[in-house]
Amino acid sequence: MTYEYDYLVIGSGIAGLIYALQVSKYGKVAVVTKSSLNDCNTDHAQGGIAAAIDPKDSFAAHIEDTYQAGAELGKRQVIAEIISSAPQLIQYLIDLGTDFTLRDPAYDICLENLSLTMEGGHTRRRIAYAADSTGHQIMEALIAQCRKNPNIDIFEYRIAIDLITQHHIVQDEGFVPGISCWGAYVLETKDNKVDIFKARKTMLATGGAAQIYSPNTNPKVTTGDGMAMARLAGGRLANMEFVQFHPTAFWNPDGETFLISESLRGEGAVLRLSDGSTFMENYHLQGNLAPRDIVSRAIDSELKKRGEKFCYLDATKVPSEQLLKHFPSINSMLKAQGIDFTVDPIPVAPAAHYFCGGVLSTIEGITDIHNLFVAGEVACSGLHGANRLASNSLLEALVMAYKAGNHPSNWEEVQFPRIPEWKVIAEFNENEWVVISHNREIMGTIMQGYAGIRRSRRLLNYALSRLENIYNEINNFYQHNAVRKEVVETRNMAIIAIAVVRSALMRKESRGAHFLVDNPCHDDEHYKHDTII
Structure with missing residues (x-):
């Protein structure tokens, strides 16, 4: 079957849904996701969104923190543009219905009333959050907006197989120069039927690829689909060696892990070895709040010295009321493991978490392939450099998708070639x-x-x-x-x-x-x- 849309969005996290909402003003949108709509990295994001919205903070300080955390490989102009867009677009999320945690619940939700926390690599408290389930709260708001939008159709449990480009079409009436994207071949996973989704513009918002590592902190869907499809189609990848390991993933002997938010250290939790000693002060001036790459290597080094598999994150000195209010989800997950983190230290070890590299693109998500946008973790915009600053990921996805959705090229007319049906092979060994x-x-x-x-x-x-x-x-x-x-x-x-x-x-x-x-x-x-x- 062939579906025809103005815009095709592959992926249903913050980047995909923001782009869908923006371009729905100009035409019909198909959102294709290989699981349920909220099964994505965004929904798992605990920490928050970094933004210089406190009067004591500044764009310049946030820019410098980002540049230094990225080991001076980020693009200053890109960093500045994304960071300066943060307050406006966090207000946009508020307007869409995102329920951020407030400084004073007695007053209305607005930028000035957002509670801000601290995370590694930052020199100011600038992380806007919704308890410890920020991504989930954002997704709830975005999904509600998309489901009631008459111009957006949602296709769950479908995986994009390949982008439709010159590699697929029959060029019997003359060559088509360059590489253009006209949609994707999409597999319906319940009956294994392949459909054609034709679109003037395609947005890859498929997230990262941490599933290539074991263990990792990501949902099962993060298998690098968008990066791989873009590469197969002729798009360039950049900085793929920079895979960030989150320092504090819950450790258990069965290998099943989950993220323990960096905000916990921002609120006063400290890393300790099995003998109770601290060690981060030996590795960085910011100690437990050093950038993630430094903390992960420090933990890895200390564990290898001792032949141990995990260390501890000790939050027992943080007031229990504060812990339970800010981290209800983490509390629930730890209790299921028999741990009360108000009195017990948490066993943690680094785990693969985030790709700082991806499909080479501009800040507006424009790629080497005509008609193809990317946004979020699938992209390499130049923001992160060699290491991502905590809570800059949701920010990048938000800004890139919003800019992509308002780029003038979205209104271009596109000439479609004759697109062949998917070649069906009946046998599966x-x-x-x-x-x-x-x-x-x-x-x-x-x-x-x-x-x-x-x-x-x-x-x-x-x-x-x-x-x-x-x-x-x-x-x-x-x-x-x-x-x-x-x-x-x-x-x-x-x-x-x-x-x-x-x-x-x-x-x-x-x-x-x-x-x-x-x-x-x-x-x-x-x-x-x-x-x-």
Whole structure:
């Protein structure tokens, strides 16, 4: 079946839904998401949105914090534009119905009355939040607005397989120069039927790819689909070596983990080793509130010295009333694990969390591929540099999507070529897939062990060899069997895992989230630039 829309949005987090709401003013919008509408990284975001809205704060201070946290690789102009847009667009979220935590609940919700917390790498309290479920509150407001919008149609449980570009069309009436996007081939996961979604403009808002690591803090849907599709279509990826590990993911022996918000340290919690001693003061002047890459490496170093698997986050000195009011979700999750964090320290260890790199784009989400926008974690706009500053992720997604949704190119007329139907293959070799599907787990182990917090060129080369073999195996299966969601995801994960390792091998220095034991220092002369593949 062929669906025809003005705009196609792939992904349903903050970036996708903001763009959908903006362009719905100009035409019909299809939002395609491979799970339920709220199964996305945004819904899992605990901390908040960084913005210089306190009178004692300034754009200049937020810009400098972002630039320094990114190991001086971010683009100052991009950083300045995104940060200066923050107050206006947080007000936009308020107007849409987002229920932020207030300084004084007796007064109306407005910028001046937002409660602000502190997080790592920041020099001011500037994180606007909604208890410890900020992303969920934002999603509730955005979903409500989208569901009642007559110009937005929502398609859940569908995964985009490929962007429709020159690679698919029959150019029998002459060549079509360059690369343009005319929508996507989309698989309905319940009956495994492939449909064509034609659109004048396509927005990739598919989030990151932390599922290529094990463990990670992300929902199961974050398999790098948008990054992989853009790469297959001819788009460039930038800074893929900079994968941020969150310092404080809950640790348990079963491997199932969840995020413990950085705001907990912002409110006074401290990291301790198994003997009760603190250590972050030995690594950075900001101690427990140092940037994430520094805290994660410090924890990793201390654990390896002792042959231990986790340390502790101790919030017992923070008033219990304050903890329970600010962190009700974390309290609930910890109680399910038998931990009362008002009296017990929390076992934590770093886990893969966020991709600072992605599809190369402008701040408006414009990519190498005509008619294709990106926004959010799937994109590399130049904001984060080599390491993301806490709570800048929702901000970037919000600003990029809003700007993309109001870009003049959205109003362009587009000439569509004849788009062929998806080539249907009836057979699916279940026995072979059972064997090949184990590659998903193997990839997680390879990436965690050889391309994790600390890397060496020897192990990166070993990882690349293993990953290329895995990709060839998966891709061969993909080419000769009926398409399935699990196969597409595993193919995409292999593509992105290879991109991370190749990018890491290209950067022969340590910077931000990329630490190379062979070259442990910055090399500004040779490597203070982006890695583009």
